[in-house]
Amino acid sequence: xxxxxxxxxxxxxxxxxxxxxxxxxxxxxxxxxxxxxxxxxxxxxxxxxxxxxxxxxxxxxxxxxxxxxxxxxxxxxxxxxxxxxxxxxxxxxxxxxxxxxxxxxxxxxxxxxxxxxxxxxxxxxxxxxxxxxxxxxxxxxxxxxxxxxxxxxxxxxxxxxxxxxxxx
Amino acid sequence: xxxxxxxxxxxxxxxxxxxxxxxxxxxxxxxxxxxxxxxxxxxxxxxxxxxxxxxxxxxxxxxxxxxxxxxxxxxxxxxxxxxxxxxxxxxxxxxxxxxxxxxxxxxxxxxxxxxxxxxxxxxxxxxxxxxxxxxxxxxxxxxxxxxxxxxxxxxxxxxxxxxxxxxxxxxxxxxxxxxxxxxxxxxxxxxxxxxxxxxxxxxxxxxxxxxxxxxxxxxxxxxxxxxxxxxxxxxxxxxxxxxxxxxxxxxxxxxxxxxxxxxxxxxxxxxxxxxxxxxxxxxxxxxxxxxxxxxxxxxxxxxxxxxxxxxxxxxxxxxxxxxxxxxxxxxxxxxxxxxxxxxxxxxxxxxxxxxxxxxxxxxxxxxxxxxxxxxxxxxxxxxxxxxxxxxxxxxxxxxxxxxxxxxxxxxxxxxxxxxxxxxxxxxxxxxxxxxxxxxxxxxxxxxxxxxxxxxxxxxxxxxxxxxxxxxxxxxxxxxxxxxxxxxxxxxxxxxxxxxxxxxxxxxxxxxxxxxxxxxxxxxxxxxxxxxxxxxxxxxxxxxxxxxxxxxxxxxxxxxxxxxxxxxxxxxxxxxxxxxxxxxxxxxxxxxxxxxxxxxxxxxxxxxxxxxxxxxxxxxxxxxxxxxxxxxxxxxxxxxxxxxxxxxxxxxxxxxxxxxxxxxxxxxxxxxxxxxxxxxxxxxxxxxxxxxxxxxxxxxxxxxxx
Numbered sequence: 001x002x003x004x005x006x007x008x009x010x011x012x013x014x015x016x017x018x019x020x021x022x023x024x025x026x027x028x029x030x031x032x033x034x035x036x037x038x039x040x041x042x043x044x045x046x047x048x049x050x051x052x053x054x055x056x057x058x059x060x061x062x063x064x065x066x067x068x069x070x071x072x073x074x075x076x077x078x079x080x081x082x083x084x085x086x087x088x089x090x091x092x093x094x095x096x097x098x099x100x101x102x103x104x105x106x107x108x109x110x111x112x113x114x115x116x117x118x119x120x121x122x123x124x125x126x127x128x129x130x131x132x133x134x135x136x137x138x139x140x141x142x143x144x145x146x147x148x149x150x151x152x153x154x155x156x157x158x159x160x161x162x163x164x165x166x167x168x
Numbered sequence: 169x170x171x172x173x174x175x176x177x178x179x180x181x182x183x184x185x186x187x188x189x190x191x192x193x194x195x196x197x198x199x200x201x202x203x204x205x206x207x208x209x210x211x212x213x214x215x216x217x218x219x220x221x222x223x224x225x226x227x228x229x230x231x232x233x234x235x236x237x238x239x240x241x242x243x244x245x246x247x248x249x250x251x252x253x254x255x256x257x258x259x260x261x262x263x264x265x266x267x268x269x270x271x272x273x274x275x276x277x278x279x280x281x282x283x284x285x286x287x288x289x290x291x292x293x294x295x296x297x298x299x300x301x302x303x304x305x306x307x308x309x310x311x312x313x314x315x316x317x318x319x320x321x322x323x324x325x326x327x328x329x330x331x332x333x334x335x336x337x338x339x340x341x342x343x344x345x346x347x348x349x350x351x352x353x354x355x356x357x358x359x360x361x362x363x364x365x366x367x368x369x370x371x372x373x374x375x376x377x378x379x380x381x382x383x384x385x386x387x388x389x390x391x392x393x394x395x396x397x398x399x400x401x402x403x404x405x406x407x408x409x410x411x412x413x414x415x416x417x418x419x420x421x422x423x424x425x426x427x428x429x430x431x432x433x434x435x436x437x438x439x440x441x442x443x444x445x446x447x448x449x450x451x452x453x454x455x456x457x458x459x460x461x462x463x464x465x466x467x468x469x470x471x472x473x474x475x476x477x478x479x480x481x482x483x484x485x486x487x488x489x490x491x492x493x494x495x496x497x498x499x500x501x502x503x504x505x506x507x508x509x510x511x512x513x514x515x516x517x518x519x520x521x522x523x524x525x526x527x528x529x530x531x532x533x534x535x536x537x538x539x540x541x542x543x544x545x546x547x548x549x550x551x552x553x554x555x556x557x558x559x560x561x562x563x564x565x566x567x568x569x570x571x572x573x574x575x576x577x578x579x580x581x582x583x584x585x586x587x588x589x590x591x592x593x594x595x596x597x598x599x600x601x602x603x604x605x606x607x608x609x610x611x612x613x614x615x616x617x618x619x620x621x622x623x624x625x626x627x628x629x630x631x632x633x634x635x636x637x638x639x640x641x642x643x644x645x646x647x648x649x650x651x652x653x654x655x656x657x658x659x660x661x662x663x664x665x666x667x668x669x670x671x672x673x674x675x676x677x678x679x680x681x682x683x684x685x686x687x688x689x690x691x692x693x694x695x696x697x698x699x700x701x702x703x704x705x706x707x708x709x710x711x712x713x714x715x716x717x718x719x720x721x722x723x724x725x726x727x728x729x730x731x732x733x734x735x736x737x738x739x740x741x742x743x744x745x746x747x748x749x750x751x752x753x754x755x756x757x758x759x760x761x762x763x764x765x766x767x768x769x770x771x772x773x774x775x776x777x778x779x780x781x782x783x784x785x786x787x788x789x790x791x792x793x794x795x796x797x798x799x800x801x802x803x804x805x806x807x808x809x810x811x812x813x814x815x816x817x818x819x820x821x822x823x824x825x826x827x828x829x830x831x832x833x834x835x836x837x838x839x840x841x842x843x844x845x846x847x848x849x850x851x852x853x854x855x856x857x858x859x860x861x862x863x864x865x866x867x868x869x870x871x872x873x
Contacts, residue, residue, distance in 0.1 A: 092239075097258075126220070
């Protein structure tokens with residue numbers, strides 16, 4: 001459960017072995033006014049753009065009814081099997097510096113991908129870097145992501161593809 | 169979509185209304201600050217996350233603190249020899265990520281997550297990012313066998329480099345020029361040394377990647393830097409022609425014409441960096457050949473790091489002559505790319521040119537081997553490489569450490585504060601051996617009196633070449649003549665250069681009698697026939713205390729002389745020769761013949777110049793391990809640094825005067841003792857220098873008036 005919502009494990013009746021994560025905002029932040037709807041839509045649009053092995057995949061989103069109560073807006077996401085947050089996983093399973101590097105690189109690879117899509121995650125923390133029981137890192141919770149500001153990154157990189165020594 | 173998840177519904181709703189305790193890292197942001205919507209912000213947050221994992225920040229609870237401690241004890245345990253390096257490595261990356269918030273965005277080290285990944289992966293391989301530089305792996309099947317270094321790596325691209333035009337040219341030039349007159353074995357060529365230094369540079373890189381005391385080399389260097397370093401090692405002597413170092417001794421005639429200036433002009437494609445006008449074709453061909461080689465060296469660089477070939481050559485030029493640090497007293501940090509690029513260039517440069525560089529490590533043993541000397545063989549290379557490390561911020565001279573002149577504390581030299589290769593305490597003895605070996609090699613071989621006699625003759629011929637040209641065609645074309653000489657010396661082999669110079673002098677001189685003299689001089693160098701004979705030899709230590717001041721004065725005036733413009737130098741130098749000769753003749757009651765033949769083939773002066781390369785500088789020792797490691801000047805651990813610097817100035821450097829065999833015979837007939845002749849000639853040299861200095865000053869004052 002994160003600061004902005006909770007995540008629960010679920011599955012389709014027809015394929016009970018395939019699990020999904022259902023994520024919804026907490027009731028305290030849940031409302032149905034226009035602003036929140038717009039925000040939800042934005043988050044969906046952002047998350048829907050992302051497809052990378054190190055980023056949690058958004059499958060769908062909808063208002064769902066739970067036990068005949070009011071509909072709650074939720075996202076259906078890829079389930080990260082045996083997920084633990086990055087720090088906890090490392091504390092329990094970290095063996096060697098090279099093992100740590102492969103985990104960090106997994107997270108950074110996800111970040112690099114998110115940035116390449118013009119997004120800034122804005123909420124990177126250990127709980128948003130999930131590690132599956134197979135050791136694959138997935139960046140989760142794109143809810144706070146914002147569009148990148150500033151120059152077009154690609155152009156900038158081309159211009160300074162090589163870092164020159166300044167004094168010459 | 170309808171989700172059926174009945175078993176968990178109750179818990180789901182309960183959780184929704186419960187709230188949570190976040191482990192989010194608190195960050196204070198300035199309101200309305202748009203630059204936070206940039207990738208660096210995620211990287212900053214990621215840095216804080218991994219910083220917390222490694223204990224650089226507090227954990228959120230006692231339980232997590234306990235978990236973290238167990239993890240750190242396991243992964244970075246003190247028993248693990250790699251742990252201190254890994255800790256330094258992660259600390260530097262975290263610092264670069266976190267402290268970047270203090271730095272302007274354009275200057276921050278990491279621009280994107282890919283760069284952080286690239287740096288992290290540098291810890292994974294034996295040779296970090298340079299794991300694709302195949303030359304670093306031992307037991308290559310492709311070697312070239314040379315003395316001393318024996319099987320020396322010679323991959324296809326090294327072969328291409330050492331066979332390219334400018335490097336191949338070094339096959340024509342003997343490494344020790346005229347020293348073979350004394351040590352017949354030292355006829356090895358610069359090209360052999362080039363192969364040797366490439367081999368030694370590879371050893372340096374291997375040793376620095378195996379370094380367990382400092383992470384700087386591993387984290388700073390990319391594959392491209394290591395390639396550029398090998399390239400720089402192979403081309404560092406390209407600017408040398410015949411008698412390279414010996415001509416460079418005559419600073420006044422060859423200002424800005426050193427071999428370093430030449431290679432800088434070629435690599436940077438800036439002719440102005442070289443004092444002489446390089447013929448366009450030569451510059452173009454040399455550059456073209458090096459560009460072709462650079463292309464081969466960059467072929468398998470991963471595309472991300474592919475850069476233009478000319479930029480690669482510029483990097484090579486930076487390694488051979490790093491850009492100046494604008495404020496040397498300010499330590500470089502590795503948080504900005506500017507400082508990082510400067511630091512890595514200085515470290516790479518120190519592998520090629522420093523007190524403990526690969527150049528010395530190769531040439532001392534190689535020259536000793538060919539000369540049949542044992543002095544350089546004591547250097548314990550294995551121990552040296554085992555102790556090799558890097559220093560980013562050498563200690564600044566503090567008042568406490570500098571000591572007081574009235575106490576017995578050693579006077580430490582002014583720290584130059586440049587990043588450099590250094591040794592751990594284990595390397596102190598091998599470095600001492602290296603310093604002593606260099607000193608002994610200079611005394612026994614490089615500055616041997618016979619070799620110096622031949623060199624003095626050569627320099628006299630070169631001086632006459634300039635003087636005659638100036639007399640004939642004025643000073644206007646002096647740069648042209650200088651370049652012709654340098655160019656001929658570069659293209660011809662050593663003996664061919666002497667013959668060319670002899671022929672040029674014969675063309676320039678009108679008097680038959682002087683032409684005979686020129687031929688005699690050339691024969692003295694080529695065949696060791698009638699080589700001038702030493703009539704005076706003294707050093708600061710050998711001078712009588714009353715003469716030491718005069719000795720120092722001669723050295724000062726000699727340095728002053730070399731700071732003059734070419735015409736003034738030529739005028740003053742010929743006056744010094746003339747006055748020395750007149751004074752000697754006066755003192756031995758022999759008539760002076762002031763014909764050019766006598767003037768330029770009777771007396772040969774060899775006055776040492778004060779050179780910074782003779783000083784032990786920017787040399788440091790890393791003491792302690794892990795967090796307790798600290799950098800100390802070499803002088804804190806050994807007296808040899810200061811002692812060798814003094815030894816060069818006081819004992820090794822000799823002021824020598826040589827006379828033609830005829831004049832030497834006349835002097836001998838006087839029946840004076842060697843000491844008396846020595847004193848007599850020394851007096852003559854001193855009075856010549858001082859009189860000419862006064863004459864020149866008067867002349868200048870007269871001009872001003």
